Amino acid sequence: MTREAPRAAGVRDIAVVAFAQTDHRRTSEEISEVEMLMPVLHEVMESTGLKTADIDFTCSGSSDYLAGRAFSFTLALDGVGAWPPISESHVEMDGAWALYEAWVKLRTGDADTALVYSYGKSSPGSVRDVLTRQLDPYYVAPLWPDSVALAALQAQALIDAGTADEPALAAVGARSRADAAANSHAQPRGPVPQGDYLVRPLRTGDCPPIGDGAAAVVLAAGERARDLCERPAWIRGIDHRIEAHGIGVRDLTDSPSTRLAAERAGAYERPVDTAELHAPFSSQEVILREVLGLDDGVRVNPSGGALAANPIMAAGLIRIGEAAARIHRGESDRALAHATSGPCLQQNLVAVLEGDPR
Amino acid sequence: MSAILTAPLTVEFPFTRSVGPVQSAFLTGLREQVLLGVRTGDGRVLVPPVEYDPVTAEEIRDLVEVAPTGTVTTWAWNHEPRRGQPLATPFAWVLVKLDGADTALLHALDAPGPDSVRTGARVRVRWAEERSGAITDIACFEPYDGEPVEPAGHTGEFADAITGIVAPARLDYTYSPGRAQTGYINALGGRRIVGERCPSCRKVYVPPRGACPTCGVATAEQVEVGPGGTVTTFCIVNIKAKNLDIEVPYVYAHIALDGAGLALHGRIAGIPYDQVRMGLRVEPVWTEGSRYPDHYRPTGEPDADYETYRETL
Numbered sequence: 001m002t003r004e005a006p007r008a009a010g011v012r013d014i015a016v017v018a019f020a021q022t023d024h025r026r027t028s029e030e031i032s033e034v035e036m037l038m039p040v041l042h043e044v045m046e047s048t049g050l051k052t053a054d055i056d057f058t059c060s061g062s063s064d065y066l067a068g069r070a071f072s073f074t075l076a077l078d079g080v081g082a083w084p085p086i087s088e089s090h091v092e093m094d095g096a097w098a099l100y101e102a103w104v105k106l107r108t109g110d111a112d113t114a115l116v117y118s119y120g121k122s123s124p125g126s127v128r129d130v131l132t133r134q135l136d137p138y139y140v141a142p143l144w145p146d147s148v149a150l151a152a153l154q155a156q157a158l159i160d161a162g163t164a165d166e167p168a169l170a171a172v173g174a175r176s177r178a179d180a181a182a183n184s185h186a187q188p189r190g191p192v193p194q195g196d197y198l199v200r201p202l203r204t205g206d207c208p209p210i211g212d213g214a215a216a217v218v219l220a221a222g223e224r225a226r227d228l229c230e231r232p233a234w235i236r237g238i239d240h241r242i243e244a245h246g247i248g249v250r251d252l253t254d255s256p257s258t259r260l261a262a263e264r265a266g267a268y269e270r271p272v273d274t275a276e277l278h279a280p281f282s283s284q285e286v287i288l289r290e291v292l293g294l295d296d297g298v299r300v301n302p303s304g305g306a307l308a309a310n311p312i313m314a315a316g317l318i319r320i321g322e323a324a325a326r327i328h329r330g331e332s333d334r335a336l337a338h339a340t341s342g343p344c345l346q347q348n349l350v351a352v353l354e355g356d357p358r
Numbered sequence: 359m360s361a362i363l364t365a366p367l368t369v370e371f372p373f374t375r376s377v378g379p380v381q382s383a384f385l386t387g388l389r390e391q392v393l394l395g396v397r398t399g400d401g402r403v404l405v406p407p408v409e410y411d412p413v414t415a416e417e418i419r420d421l422v423e424v425a426p427t428g429t430v431t432t433w434a435w436n437h438e439p440r441r442g443q444p445l446a447t448p449f450a451w452v453l454v455k456l457d458g459a460d461t462a463l464l465h466a467l468d469a470p471g472p473d474s475v476r477t478g479a480r481v482r483v484r485w486a487e488e489r490s491g492a493i494t495d496i497a498c499f500e501p502y503d504g505e506p507v508e509p510a511g512h513t514g515e516f517a518d519a520i521t522g523i524v525a526p527a528r529l530d531y532t533y534s535p536g537r538a539q540t541g542y543i544n545a546l547g548g549r550r551i552v553g554e555r556c557p558s559c560r561k562v563y564v565p566p567r568g569a570c571p572t573c574g575v576a577t578a579e580q581v582e583v584g585p586g587g588t589v590t591t592f593c594i595v596n597i598k599a600k601n602l603d604i605e606v607p608y609v610y611a612h613i614a615l616d617g618a619g620l621a622l623h624g625r626i627a628g629i630p631y632d633q634v635r636m637g638l639r640v641e642p643v644w645t646e647g648s649r650y651p652d653h654y655r656p657t658g659e660p661d662a663d664y665e666t667y668r669e670t671l
Contacts, residue, residue, distance in 0.1 A: 082571060
């Protein structure tokens with residue numbers, strides 16, 4: 001089901017035909033979630049010329065824990081225009097997983113078009129504390145290990161294994177922020193000091209900025225995609241895998257779930273020219289590059305990646321959107337997009353996108 | 359435009375969780391200063407133990423006692439401990455492979471500074487003085503340079519095993535309702551009720567949320583509605599809510615304020631509960647110091663025609 005799509009009769013090709021994102025900012029208290037989201041929804045709809053009534057399926061990703069309110073996603077639905085009634089679904093995950101659900105829906109033939117969006121405002125709370133609530137509630141969460149602490153354990157494991165050292169990690173952060181200078185949506189743009197230790201061995205420069213943001217993508221199947229977009233970004237394969245929740249059970253220097261997802265998505269069959277990796281911490285990019293076999297010939301995170309903008313719940317969907325947008329613009333022919341969720345790369349999604357041959 | 363309102367918001371909940379047989383044995387063991395793991399089908403010992411093999415997903419129940427001494431497999435220096443973390447003074451987060459275990463346990467290591475910690479360091483458990491059967495029964499780890507401590511071979515069976523834990527969770531937020539609802543709340547302070555008109559369908563939403571849910575477009579034009587309104591539908595409440603000093607039965611109603619495109623809800627008073635009806639004309643009653651109407655009462659006007667409020671039902 002999730003293997004690279006065979007070009008057999010009856011199997012529908014599905015493409016990303018539009019992508020939009022907000023300018024990601026440290027705080028956006030003057031606007032509600034739906035006010036933050038609406039311009040992005042309007043932008044993807046306008047770029048395809050579609051109206052709400054033309055969208056067969058809508059799927060979103062967000063988290064009540066960020067908002068501090070139950071069923072917070074229902075308010076964001078106001079921005080979609082859900083009357084007359086629409087077919088809608090929500091995942092309490094990054095929007096990349098909402099996109100996966102929409103992709104399945106399109107593959108079944110139940111829908112020809114889908115709107116996928118996700119958003120997160122980290123500014124109202126303390127995201128390091130909020131993320132502890134996704135941990136094992138019996139053995140781990142009562143100790144309140146925050147997201148930076150867990151990533152730091154992984155970074156130290158990498159250093160002990162001789163795979164990276166602190167300067168190598170700093171170089172990842174520096175390259176990301178330098179690339180982000182060309183991305184008007186990014187939060188820190190251009191050089192950022194490596195900073196002090198947040199949790200050693202990770203410095204502020206190894207960690208993602210905390211911010212608010214939203215993203216939206218339109219998917220379409222077959223000829224519909226060609227109607228809506230000059231150069232659709234065809235999803236040639238997409239897969240996601242998860243590892244044991246106990247981080248003491250896993251080899252933190254490796255990411256077998258990424259490897260398996262990439263294999264099932266067909267990522268190893270031919271080289272990619274671009275990779276958008278959802279690596280909120282510099283050490284995680286080192287692991288992902290190794291696992292995915294990305295050499296220096298691959299353009300990694302030209303957007304600046306999650307080290308330049310990491311709106312929780314949207315950052316993974318943005319990776320797919322950024323990869324697709326490069327194909328739309330003719331800057332890439334075959335791109336890999338990756339999204340992660342959970343501590344220390346626990347869950348990973350890989351998509352392979354291609355443009356039509358030129 | 360006036361400044362956006364903000365207010366502290368604390369979400370706090372004591373999560374009461376039941377435990378299965380394996381977690382019960384492990385957590386009860388902590389209370390009794392016994393460390394237990396579970397053996398998988400291929401002979402590995404997992405500490406902390408889980409009920410299903412992470413590789414094969416088979417149920418596993420074979421409990422094994424391991425030592426309170428172990429080896430650090432990775433660490434991270436936490437110079438600024440956060441609320442709820444095991445130690446209030448700077449410490450190292452550590453993954454510790456206890457002697458006899460094949461996997462590592464996450465906890466804190468009490469050490470003088472980052473230079474005194476390394477992967478491979480030997481450590482031992484420091485027990486909390488008061489223990490209840492929770493992961494926090496391990497106060498932390500501490501450096502240890504002695505011989506490994508031999509476990510006594512405990513079976514994992516306890517006379518009064520725990521069956522659950524209470525895990526308090528607290529998150530603090532600064533809530534902001536955003537532009538549209540700030541306008542609504544500020545107007546209420548002046549005993550006015552305002553909505554926002556959709557530029558597309560012209561409906562007036564109250565309370566406004568900044569978007570028209572029908573058209574999916576932003577709303578901005580502020581419109582004052584009421585104060586009079588019409589009961590569109592209602593129910594009679596016969597059960598007294600905790601901490602509520604309103605006598606039952608009372609009436610809770612949907613009220614379409616004049617000029618509003620949809621109804622909001624409120625309590626109806628000043629009329630016997632069994633005389634409230636659809637079409638009844640009402641107005642808000644503000645009590646001293648209140649930032650919102652306490653209830654709505656009849657205006658004495660003739661009932662509204664059904665046709666005038668059917669769209670807001």
